[in-house]
Amino acid sequence: MKHFLSFADVSDLNHLITSGIEAKRNPFADETLGKHKTIGLMFFNSSLRTRISTQKAATNLGLNVIVMNVGQDSWGLEMEEGVVMNGTKAEHVKEAAAIMGRYCNIIAIRSFAELEDRDKDYAEMVFQQFKKYAEVPIVNLESATRHPLQSLADCITIEEFRIKERPKVVLTWLPHFKALPQAVANSFCEWMNPMNVELVITHPEGYDLDPKFVGKGQVIYDQDKALEGADFVYGKNWSSYTHYGQVLTQDPSWMITEAKMALTDTGKFMHCLPLRRNMKVADEVLDGPRSLVIEQAANREWSAQAVLKEILLGLNA
Numbered sequence: 578m579k580h581f582l583s584f585a586d587v588s589d590l591n592h593l594i595t596s597g598i599e600a601k602r603n604p605f606a607d608e609t610l611g612k613h614k615t616i617g618l619m620f621f622n623s624s625l626r627t628r629i630s631t632q633k634a635a636t637n638l639g640l641n642v643i644v645m646n647v648g649q650d651s652w653g654l655e656m657e658e659g660v661v662m663n664g665t666k667a668e669h670v671k672e673a674a675a676i677m678g679r680y681c682n683i684i685a686i687r688s689f690a691e692l693e694d695r696d697k698d699y700a701e702m703v704f705q706q707f708k709k710y711a712e713v714p715i716v717n718l719e720s721a722t723r724h725p726l727q728s729l730a731d732c733i734t735i736e737e738f739r740i741k742e743r744p745k746v747v748l749t750w751l752p753h754f755k756a757l758p759q760a761v762a763n764s765f766c767e768w769m770n771p772m773n774v775e776l777v778i779t780h781p782e783g784y785d786l787d788p789k790f791v792g793k794g795q796v797i798y799d800q801d802k803a804l805e806g807a808d809f810v811y812g813k814n815w816s817s818y819t820h821y822g823q824v825l826t827q828d829p830s831w832m833i834t835e836a837k838m839a840l841t842d843t844g845k846f847m848h849c850l851p852l853r854r855n856m857k858v859a860d861e862v863l864d865g866p867r868s869l870v871i872e873q874a875a876n877r878e879w880s881a882q883a884v885l886k887e888i889l890l891g892l893n894a
């Protein structure tokens with residue numbers, strides 16, 4: 578594996594899932610693979626899980642880790658080419674990426690959607706610029722349109738908890754007052770498509786995702802109907818893709834409660850976290866036996882380890 582930006586960089590999903598599960602059983606089996614190599618983690622946005630799990634996974638593989646909060650620890654970065662830099666950004670990505678590429682053997686980046694200009698967000702400029710100028714493998718720690726390390730952890734979690742050969746997996750939109758990106762939902766769909774699952778997506782009208790990510794997922798606008806017989810309920814809020822970045826409704830009836838979970842086939846509840854309790858999901862679900870959110874978050878370490886291992890094998894080859 579060279580870069581890890583999206584599912585397109587994965588040649589064998591089953592191998593990656595198995596590698597994650599093996600890392601969980603034996604975290605230090607490859608503890609010398611990253612020896613004398615450095616990974617830089619660059620955060621343009623906040624993080625708890627991604628920051629710590631990726632750092633931990635890299636350490637398990639013997640990598641040195643540098644973590645940087647862009648714009649706080651370092652200078653603000655200009656991404657556009659040919660501009661007069663008379664604004665707040667003190668450094669251009671051309672220099673910053675080239676220099677980071679000299680210090681680091683792998684660069685991992687988190688840079689969320691700004692939710693103002695859809696074409697701009699979906700062009701993924703930050704990642705394209707780092708890929709172009711850093712000349713080392715780039716790892717996606719959540720970009721404007723995707724969160725693939727989360728999706729791999731989700732695949733691992735579903736693999737661990739599936740009872741049926743082909744479980745029904747329902748991605749449901751949840752109510753929230755803030756505009757959040759589509760990245761987690763997009764990516765979840767992108768990774769569920771090749772899995773042996775029945776993928777159903779439910780959300781209010783106006784919240785349709787980019788069809789490129791939906792793939793063979795079935796869209797049902799009636800949440801109760803969609804939840805019928807579900808084995809896994811995957812909750813997430815996202816802002817509108819068509820009315821880009823807008824919050825069209827905060828309808829509280831979309832919150833996941835025990836009554837909603839009762840419609841499923843003793844389904845399990847998943848969410849990438851962070852989440853606001855009793856806005857998106859009721860305490861009774863999160864604190865009850867159906868919630869997988871802690872297991873799911875713990876699996877972020879193993880998804881990161883599986884990906885970093887593939888990249889290191891590529892670098893060492």
Ligand code: AN0
Pocket residue numbers: 719757758760761849850851
């Ligand atoms: C982010 C999002 O929705 O993309 C990160 C999720 C992992 N969530 C928030 O900003 C609350």
Ligand code: CP
Pocket residue numbers: 623624625626627628719727849850851
């Ligand atoms: N799920 C996830 O990526 O969490 P953080 O934003 O805390 O990293």
